[in-house]
Amino acid sequence: MITLYKIHDMNKRVEKALNDQIEKEASSSQFYLAMASWAETKGLNGTAKFMYLHTDEERFHMLKLIKFVNERGGTAIVPGLEQPPTEFKNLENVFQLLLEHELAVTESINSIVDVCLQEKDYTTHNFIQWYVSEQLEEEALARTILDKVRMIDSDKAGLYMLDRDLENSTIQATIASTSGPGV
Numbered sequence: 735m736i737t738l739y740k741i742h743d744m745n746k747r748v749e750k751a752l753n754d755q756i757e758k759e760a761s762s763s764q765f766y767l768a769m770a771s772w773a774e775t776k777g778l779n780g781t782a783k784f785m786y787l788h789t790d791e792e793r794f795h796m797l798k799l800i801k802f803v804n805e806r807g808g809t810a811i812v813p814g815l816e817q818p819p820t821e822f823k824n825l826e827n828v829f830q831l832l833l834e835h836e837l838a839v840t841e842s843i844n845s846i847v848d849v850c851l852q853e854k855d856y857t858t859h860n861f862i863q864w865y866v867s868e869q870l871e872e873e874a875l876a877r878t879i880l881d882k883v884r885m886i887d888s889d890k891a892g893l894y895m896l897d898r899d900l901e902n903s904t905i906q907a908t909i910a911s912t913s914g915p916g917v
């Protein structure tokens with residue numbers, strides 16, 4: 735008979751912090767999926783495409799964490815789904831919420847860095863640096879788009895062009911390049 739032993743070598747505080755982050759990435763994915771769906775129903779196809787890509791990216795962030803926790807001897811917890819909003823006031827509201835959400839995620843990533851240093855878990859500290867850089871890019875992108883939305887205000891032609899721009903390869907490529915090919 736073969737006995738399977740699980741060697742638990744992940745620091746408990748680090749494991750908890752990473753599991754909390756898994757939940758945050760999952761809820762980000764749901765949030766952006768709700769935004770994608772809302773934009774699609776409003777005929778904002780460029781915004782919808784942008785958000786559909788973003789929801790996949792957040793899922794990738796979650797999967798990367800799940801695999802890391804399990805491979806390091808911890809136990810990843812797959813979180814339940816919470817109902818995201820179905821309505822948003824307008825495009826500015828969507829991108830304002832996106833930026834606020836990303837700022838909160840950055841704070842949470844920074845707190846994981848703190849825990850890693852306190853617990854002297856340098857392997858996880860090294861792993862989480864990828865998320866630190868990722869957050870820089872995501873915040874910058876969200877700010878740029880929000881600035882543009884505010885610039886056009888309620889001008890319909892401007893809105894049309896912005897939505898079309900969101901479909902263009904530059905912005906889409908920025909997101910795609912941060913998602914990576916696999917976990």
Ligand code: FEO
Pocket residue numbers: 759762791792795836839872
């Ligand atoms: Fe996974 Fe947008 O942070």
